[in-house]
Amino acid sequence: MKAPLSWILEHVDVPAGTTTEEITDRLTLTGLKLEAIVSPGREITGPLVIGRVLTMEPEPQKNGKTINWCTVDVGPELNAAHGTGEQSDGVGIVCGAHNFKPGDLVVTVLPGGVLPGGFEIGARKTYGHLSAGMICSARELGLGEDHDGIIVLPEDAGAPGDDVRPVLGLDEEVIEFEINPDRAYALSLRGIAREVLVSVDGACNFRDPAVRDTPAANDQGHPVVVEDAEGCPVFVARRVDGFDPAAPTPDFMVQRITAAGMRPISLAVDVTNYVMLETGRPIHGYDADRVQGTLVVRRAREGERLTTLDGTSRALDPGDLVVTDDSGIIGLGGVMGGETTEMSSTTTSVLVEAAHWDAVSMFRTGRRHRITSEAGKRNERGVDPTICEAAADRVVELLVEHGGGTAHPGVTVVGTPPAMPVVDVPGDLAARVSGMDISEERAVECLRAVGCEVEGNGTLAVTPPPWRPDLTDAQDFSEEVIRLVGYDKVPSVLPTPSSGRGLTRAQQLRRRIGRTLAGEGYVEVVSFPFVGEADLDALGLPDDDPRRDLLRLSNPLSSEAALMTSTLLPGVLRAAGRNVGHGTSDLALFETATVTLPRHAGPAAILPVDRRPSAEEFAALDAALPAQPLHLAVVASGDAVSGGWWGPARPVSWSDAVEAVRAVAAALGLEVTATAAEVAPWHPGRCAELSVAGDVVGHAGELHPKVCQAFGLPKRTVAAEVDLDVLIARSVHLRQAPVFSSYPVAKEDVALVVDASVPAADVEAALREGAGELLESLRLFDVYTGDQVGEGRKSLAYALRFRAPDRTLKEGEAAAARDAAVAHATERTGAVQRT
Numbered sequence: 001m002k003a004p005l006s007w008i009l010e011h012v013d014v015p016a017g018t019t020t021e022e023i024t025d026r027l028t029l030t031g032l033k034l035e036a037i038v039s040p041g042r043e044i045t046g047p048l049v050i051g052r053v054l055t056m057e058p059e060p061q062k063n064g065k066t067i068n069w070c071t072v073d074v075g076p077e078l079n080a081a082h083g084t085g086e087q088s089d090g091v092g093i094v095c096g097a098h099n100f101k102p103g104d105l106v107v108t109v110l111p112g113g114v115l116p117g118g119f120e121i122g123a124r125k126t127y128g129h130l131s132a133g134m135i136c137s138a139r140e141l142g143l144g145e146d147h148d149g150i151i152v153l154p155e156d157a158g159a160p161g162d163d164v165r166p167v168l169g170l171d172e173e174v175i176e177f178e179i180n181p182d183r184a185y186a187l188s189l190r191g192i193a194r195e196v197l198v199s200v201d202g203a204c205n206f207r208d209p210a211v212r213d214t215p216a217a218n219d220q221g222h223p224v225v226v227e228d229a230e231g232c233p234v235f236v237a238r239r240v241d242g243f244d245p246a247a248p249t250p251d252f253m254v255q256r257i258t259a260a261g262m263r264p265i266s267l268a269v270d271v272t273n274y275v276m277l278e279t280g281r282p283i284h285g286y287d288a289d290r291v292q293g294t295l296v297v298r299r300a301r302e303g304e305r306l307t308t309l310d311g312t313s314r315a316l317d318p319g320d321l322v323v324t325d326d327s328g329i330i331g332l333g334g335v336m337g338g339e340t341t342e343m344s345s346t347t348t349s350v351l352v353e354a355a356h357w358d359a360v361s362m363f364r365t366g367r368r369h370r371i372t373s374e375a376g377k378r379n380e381r382g383v384d385p386t387i388c389e390a391a392a393d394r395v396v397e398l399l400v401e402h403g404g405g406t407a408h409p410g411v412t413v414v415g416t417p418p419a420m421p422v423v424d425v426p427g428d429l430a431a432r433v434s435g436m437d438i439s440e441e442r443a444v445e446c447l448r449a450v451g452c453e454v455e456g457n458g459t460l461a462v463t464p465p466p467w468r469p470d471l472t473d474a475q476d477f478s479e480e481v482i483r484l485v486g487y488d489k490v491p492s493v494l495p496t497p498s499s500g501r502g503l504t505r506a507q508q509l510r511r512r513i514g515r516t517l518a519g520e521g522y523v524e525v526v527s528f529p530f531v532g533e534a535d536l537d538a539l540g541l542p543d544d545d546p547r548r549d550l551l552r553l554s555n556p557l558s559s560e561a562a563l564m565t566s567t568l569l570p571g572v573l574r575a576a577g578r579n580v581g582h583g584t585s586d587l588a589l590f591e592t593a594t595v596t597l598p599r600h601a602g603p604a605a606i607l608p609v610d611r612r613p614s615a616e617e618f619a620a621l622d623a624a625l626p627a628q629p630l631h632l633a634v635v636a637s638g639d640a641v642s643g644g645w646w647g648p649a650r651p652v653s654w655s656d657a658v659e660a661v662r663a664v665a666a667a668l669g670l671e672v673t674a675t676a677a678e679v680a681p682w683h684p685g686r687c688a689e690l691s692v693a694g695d696v697v698g699h700a701g702e703l704h705p706k707v708c709q710a711f712g713l714p715k716r717t718v719a720a721e722v723d724l725d726v727l728i729a730r731s732v733h734l735r736q737a738p739v740f741s742s743y744p745v746a747k748e749d750v751a752l753v754v755d756a757s758v759p760a761a762d763v764e765a766a767l768r769e770g771a772g773e774l775l776e777s778l779r780l781f782d783v784y785t786g787d788q789v790g791e792g793r794k795s796l797a798y799a800l801r802f803r804a805p806d807r808t809l810k811e812g813e814a815a816a817a818r819d820a821a822v823a824h825a826t827e828r829t830g831a832v833q834r835t
Helices: 005-009 020-029 076-082 189-199 251-259 267-279 359-369 374-379 385-403 429-434 440-449 474-485 505-519 533-538 569-581 615-624 654-667 705-710 724-729 760-771 813-829
Strands: 002-004 033-038 048-060 066-073 091-095 105-109 124-126 129-131 174-178 224-226 234-241 284-287 295-299 305-307 313-315 321-325 328-332 350-356 412-414 423-426 453-455 459-463 587-594 630-637 639-641 673-676 682-692 695-703 718-723 746-755 775-784 793-802
Touching (some): 002 251, 005 174, 005 189, 020 033, 020 174, 020 189, 091 129, 189 267, 224 234, 224 412, 234 295, 234 385, 251 267, 267 284, 267 385, 284 328, 305 328, 350 385, 359 374, 423 474, 429 440, 429 474, 440 453, 440 459, 505 587, 505 630, 505 654, 505 724, 569 587, 569 630, 569 718, 630 654, 630 695, 630 724, 654 695, 654 718, 682 718, 695 705, 718 724, 746 760, 746 813, 760 775, 760 813, 793 813
Parallel strands (some): 224 295
Antiparallel strands (some): 002 174, 033 174, 048 066, 048 105, 066 091, 234 350, 234 412, 284 350, 321 328, 423 459, 453 459, 587 630, 630 718, 673 682, 682 695, 695 718, 746 793, 775 793
């Protein structure tokens, strides 16, 4: 919300000498956050003056354009400084606009001036003339987007040569506030001025623009029928006849509307916008001569359509509130009017509508039709329902005053404003919540200052003001008290930590996992836990994959990602794709986060608040909640080792993804077994199933080429995902430190030939089991396929290391252990020792 300071101070007085910064500082401390303080003329320097056009000679050009060679009187002193021999009583300026004539007062910037954007003005030769300045439009001065013509000033603006800044309001300070959605009252000068009254020390004399004597309702007004009183509790209609559609909007109104961030259109429209900004009450105007018969407010019916003011034909929903006449629907109530009754350049009779609309209906209608408007923004947040008559009367007053119209004697008022609820609030609640010494008397004073009615002692019966629909709970009122007393006065007290407590074992292990992956060269990322069906399709998950069983959000941030994810892969793959798209092809990323797995145990029960829930109630609630295990996902692409003078680069392979998980498991004191598997989104034949002591914890390998293409990743990108909860659960207890032997190691190597379908992990497991307790380590160091082993066969070469903890091995012990290992592998896997 942008608010000119002069407009604010028109409704409330502050002590003399109070600066804009002091006002905004106090407003920020009480919850009305400052966004910026701007002045339209802050970027303009140099001579910017009033000029009178003396002569105007049209000159057609070869390019088809016609320019005007003008003589402009800018006062004797400036005429002498910038004039030339071509003009004796002014300066010569070339202008391409045509909306002015000799005798008009215009805004003139002379050589040496600088306009917004750093646009420097100088005397220059153009179109065969020496142009000594420029006649300005609103856009060139930063006052709006109008660039079709220059600004023509009223006759009483001043004399040629006078500074034009005060006339245009260029010295006006405009305060821009960030308004929270629950404070719709602050989307008006009325609301901001009231906040100044209660926030700034010494502020007084609040002049409420909505407090005025209004004519009583009578039977001469335009007939209105409200069929849905819940959707539209109040509907006020007034009429102005004899309105001059050509009457200009007064300068003060143009300046204020523009400063508030809106675009002046015409007097009739500008008046409704001006009153909306002033009071916060959205107003709609109809061309009364186009309205046929009684206005009816109802819900839309199936199949009905409306062409709104923006020229869009909209299919209406039965939940939409509409305004109709005998011709059909003429407006989408509270959101946007219809095209058929739009005010135009021929409108001479204006029917003014000031209605209060249900905020929830307004929000849903605006969201449904994707309409964003200043009126809708206020209606959907909640507006004061008691000021409809005052706002309509203010519009009528301004139309009559500036448009030459006559107020019709008829006044239509249908319905009454809904009553505000009475809330019981403990008198000491604000003190207990904030820790400040706030007496009940001080609390009552603060509540009355914001417009509440307060009765009683001890437990206060508080009725919020009609412009504050956000005050519904006792805590809301305590917050009002605390913010007026001052958030800056809330004492800062550090809680005393209990002794002997620190990170849990699980927390320590989660940190160890992060440090381990960082040491392996991986960078942590954090992604949103939301996915859509398109993400699962991109992973290539089959229809019956359990990872497609997802929890759907009732109010998602995006309709394209309305599901809670069951896998971390979409998030890390998207992050990797963004990095690759920015030129980083060699990358290694990881993420640790929870996933959501629905249990389908029915809706969660609402637990009682008057007693401690029973163990059975807690168990039922826990069973209804989705499981949220902690997962780890890694992704890597490009080169694992960069090339250089030391040798060629080594690209990442599926084994890198497996090794990343093994490094994590090793940090937890666990060993991971990898066996071949076929699981989406990994490439068949290059996917490993990872298990710990027989329990499957995840998968790793090379991603399928279609998955790489879907996420914008290079071919041969690798990834892994494992369940960290399982790993951490198996590593909760402290493990015994390994015992190192000082005796020499015995080295034995063995090469075994097996069928190509036999996993190397099975051969390794058999060797370990057969080697016995003397085996210290076993490592696969070579895989060979070729003519020497035959088609469909492969040779696996292992390095076995044997050592005893308390003695030197005797001759033949290592060889015997090796032979036992080979024999067991032969029995289990059909391996044949290669000679």
